[in-house]
Amino acid sequence: MKNKIVKALFLVAFTIVTTQVSYAQASLNNTVQTHKDESIRPFHINIPESKIADLKARIQNTKWADRELVSNETQGVKLETMKSLADYWGTQYNWRKIESKLNSYPQFITNIDGVDIHFIHVRSKNKKALPMIITHGWPGSVIEQLKIIEQLTNPEKFGGKAEDAFDVVIPSIPGHGFSAKPTDLGWNPVHIAKAWIKLMDRLGYHKYVAQGGDWGNAISENMALIAPEALLGIHTNMAAAVPQEISDALAKGKMPSNLDADEKNAFEQLDFFYKKGLGYAQEMSLRPQTLYAIDDSPIGLAAWMLDHDDRSQKLIARVFAGGQEGLSKDDILDNISLYWFTNTGVSSARLYWEASQGATGGFFDPRGIKIPVAVSAFPDEIYATPKSWAQSAYPKLIYFNKLNKGGHFAAWEQPELFVHEMRNAFKSFRGKL
Template sequence: MSSSLMNMNRRNFMATAAIAGAVTMINPALSFATGASSDEIKPFKVNVPDSAITELKQRLAMARWPQKENVADDSQGLQLEQFRSLVDYWQNGYDWRKIEAKLNSLPMFITEIDGLDIHFIHVKSKHENAMPLIMTHGWPGSILEMMKVIDPLTDPTAHGGKAEDAFHLVVPSIPGFGFSGKPTTTGWGSDHIGRAWGTLMNRLGYEKFVSQGGDCGSVISQRMAHQNVPGLLGIHLSMPAVVPKDIAHSLAAGDPPPASLTSEEVATYKQLADFYRENSAYAAMMVSRPQTIGYSLVDSPVGMAAWMYDKFVTWTYSNKQPEKVLTRDEMLDDISLYWFTETGTSAAQIYWEDKTNNFNALDKIPSVPVAVSIFPGEIFQAPKSWVDRAYGNLIYFNKVANGGHFASWEQPVLFTEEVRAAFRSLR
């Protein structure tokens, strides 16, 4: 791809920016605001230019592939045959316009908080006394993780629930992800984002609200509770950060499980030890060198897709066959969103900002109500004994029958039931 064609495509991105009274933003790095803050909330639509889609397919056609792995399993990483099938479909069968139309059918907005454009979906329930809920995605996910649960959470009577289960739902894109702005300064870690979410909910007129998250969203929700963000009534987590400090130290040292652990805690300890030994290199890279890995993530669609699809393989509850729980289109929707917004690098920076993993407990949350759902395919199965140590006001705990790391995406019905149950006592 020539530099002149790439520059032309970037100009085309900006040429599509204005449509009938709405903000259309494809490349936030070129358009997020700086200077004085504004409380204005602007409608938002997506419109990826045809030239960007053409360029993607050209890059995919020109991909250079590594040799096939020389083992019969995935111990060396993502297996060539499995991954190449996905990329071939991305090039020859996938249609971005379908998810673009779905997104544009939702009420989406942009507002500026602390000098950065924040993109979010905001769906108000028709039911009286609906509870305001802000729900945060993770990495390598996006707002697309939540698409299947928006209707059931906001319109429960149409999806097996009761009117009193209804939520007003806010689904923001984390700074550096998707259609939110890319930070150009440091300081946009989970603490700052948690405070920004409080500002967002207040700006939308919600004086009291609850927060839900998994992966990065779990960390952000917990930081909101640690900081007692004004208006926060409680949080629900699908991946709680509860590993006690002494256990975290033993894991970091590579020690065997301490003799004091229960059988359930030993099983979790072994899960975490296996993860750190075999599957955590991605996190170490993003914590320490996000810019270095980021050059590949914004320049090579195949490289970026491999970085993300590897996690769909290992983190879904699918016996390493993610197509059993997510369609190829769903996974490629998410991968394409990262590609078209050029957010591979900026999304990795939250790991560098937080300088920690997403599993270790911080100081105990003493009073904010906490609800926890444990899905069987999550990276580790948090034992209730650790959950009790981490949260002083645990109002709900349940082990779910199905679902993995991307719970709302993989098992939207079960996830919806968990969110309803988690916050029922706070209404």
């Protein structure tokens, strides 16, 4: 019975003339829907020094919880990890470095369906570059994709060929980052998918591909279901490919006897996630407004974001213990700081609530995608998709690769591997623009 309840909660939880814009203007746009001007306006980030000073003061004045009563992470993010994070965040971390990095790329705002959408748009010098829209997830942001932009748009500089080039469009999901916070209901993954289709059309792209993991996968797959003529295919690094018989077995808590090694591994990963890793999604899908503390306390926000999935959380704990991993201390705090300065802890959580309204299936249930799909299975994802499941879920599976390292934030953690996957996944679409 307990497993059935957990599974039911999981289904509810997951189912998805130009002017220079200053931070002062952006903060207003971030809180309310704005006018319906459909122009594309340049965007520039400049967080006031007072906001940075306030963040450091709040970190300094953290009221700490008692230490956990176990020697591992089974009670949540360990106090030792959070104190190490706080010490670095409050004394050594420099927001201006990532702000400068973001501002080094062309950023824009455009209004779609009454909501201002922030996006990065970098065109390759190669006139035959393949356009690709890349969507982040939670607790991610456009920062996840910064390491891959130059490799995708300028492949010759990084060991690739001119014909490997992409134009990249990287939007911030509404309620996340520098996109506005919707003030009307209904901004679920389907609505966002329709907005992305409008965005690509507005940018003049008549043939393109889409990529995403986490919410980015749900949004990309909904774009595929809408199937505009312009969308050639999609790539996912967190596939919705769990067969119904596996979902039924997970609900019963009993692994089928006929699974191969990759299927057994995926089953065990999902079983762990459903039983022990789903708390954040349950809260955000059922009661997101209750999370006032994450918009008030930077340490509260950081702990909430760190405890997304077991492998990512352990990786981050190792980083703040002095280890060398795919992510650095600055990487992790760049992303958390973006959420803090845009005050998007609660507004981003509402996407889980929106996706749960009227939901009839789970996040990992196949959606019946009929256009070409490419899949990359990273071992430390919430679950590493077996090829057999991908073949069943996606009748037009054009590419599949099982990688030996990388996790939930694949582009962020393993940018070279990720870029290699994009080149191979979409190779068949070259010359079809």
